[in-house]
Amino acid sequence: MAREVTDFNGIIIYRQDYRERDLLVKMLTDKIGPAMFFVKGAKKRGFRLAADILPFTHGSYIGSLADDGLSFINVASETHQYRNIIADISKNAYATYILSLVDHAFPDGRSIGGWFNQVAAALERIDQGVDEQVIANVIEIQLLTMFGVAPNWDRCVVCGQDQGPLDFSEESGGMLCSRHWYLDPRRLHLDRRTVYFLQRLAHANLQQVRKISIKPVTKRRIQAVLDTIYNDQVGLKLKSKHFIDEMHRWEQKMGNLSTND
Template sequence: MLPSFNHLKGGENMPKVNQPFRGIVMSRKPFRERDLLVKILTDARGPVMFFVRGAQRKGFKMAADILPFTRGEYVGLLSDEGLSYIVSAGETHQWQGIVADLDANAYATYLLDLVNQAFNEGRGIGGWFKQVEAALDQMNAGKDPQIITNVLEVQLLPFFGVAPVWDRCVICGRQQGTLDYSESYGGMLCFEHYELDEHRLRLDQRVVGYLKFFAQLNLQTVGEINVKPAVKKQLSWALDKIYDDQVGLRLKSKRFIQSMDQWSQSLQLARNEAVDNQESLDQTEELRH
């Protein structure tokens, strides 16, 4: 079973005292000459922006604790309005596997951007902290970053006001047989109702099965998820289309992943062409002899 993903309310009338919290460093940017603004996903308050004084100075004692893709224990002043402040850091660890791998880094960056957009700053996020932490743990361990990200893309849709029905026909409730996704109807249509939407996505049934599976998947308990390349490609296409058309969210980090994919495809085409040219040259040489 998934953990409770209730968007719990919090932050109202909380005392302004130093509080311990678990956090995941989502992003950071320079502020003035020596300081940083660091966005951290906290276990109790969701995404929170922290002002860290002197963080750009050489020898800053918490420099390693506020690096991107770091998680750990912190103490800080969590403000209801305006910036919050980190007072100290306890045990922290950076996901080195994510930092070192370009694909994992790109998908992790996009995933954290998506989480930042999904949840209001300063409000509790229920079981989502552990779900995001588990996703990053799996990416760090070398698991497929696209599939892990696709899982959370499916599960985050309701927080953007889009709650697709994945497991049955939205018209008659049929669960058996072939299903296909309709953006117009906000969920699956069975084959008897395909004619209601000529623009349905025409998804491979393996893709339909994964979308249904991902909607209920707890990443804290799952092992390896192996998906064939053709299915992965259509999964990515379908979710990109839903986020573009129904959510209207076009993040820079997602565009970077798409440009990486295009570059990879171009490189593969160039390699295939080089192999074909070499084979053609070899055949020509054989004919000459």
């Protein structure tokens, strides 16, 4: 087991009780990806790092990192919470889902390259008020490769055509141009606007994004595509995603009741 004391940036994913006074804290780090930290005495009154290990906290830390087993935190500095995410149920739900997706996509104790900055930017944009569903869609579509699914969004997988109407085929693993639609009668029959935004989201750098505006009907279609892929090809069923789906069903039900009134 390799272990070193170093400085690192981290985002708290979740925490759980461990024994009477201690906590296990799952954190996404820029050095070794997801890692579980043992925090001794964390539940004691007046614990010095109490505010630094709350969920949705992003900060700089010094500690002992292990690529196998538990890591430890010694010092925290320049930590801050995403307060708007904490206060808003929808933002909170999508941020939780993003962190859970990332936690499942990467093994603990391994470098994740630029993904730490992309996730940090995702939470920052949600906290700033950018559409949380669209931000989550960016993470969903870009994480597919890490789950062993790599759709070609930009051109026909058969001939390479990137102009004209394209449609997504699960069977073919990407887009088909109109000349090759006959190869998959069960393709998703997407409209051009949905295809356009799927292509944009697949390449979006959230560190550079300041605003995203997508019509509700297109958002629903994008989500339907991603849900289909995650259900059929990834097979990942997260509690955080189930909560989001239930939240939307409830909102739709309330909207229907208001319309009927």
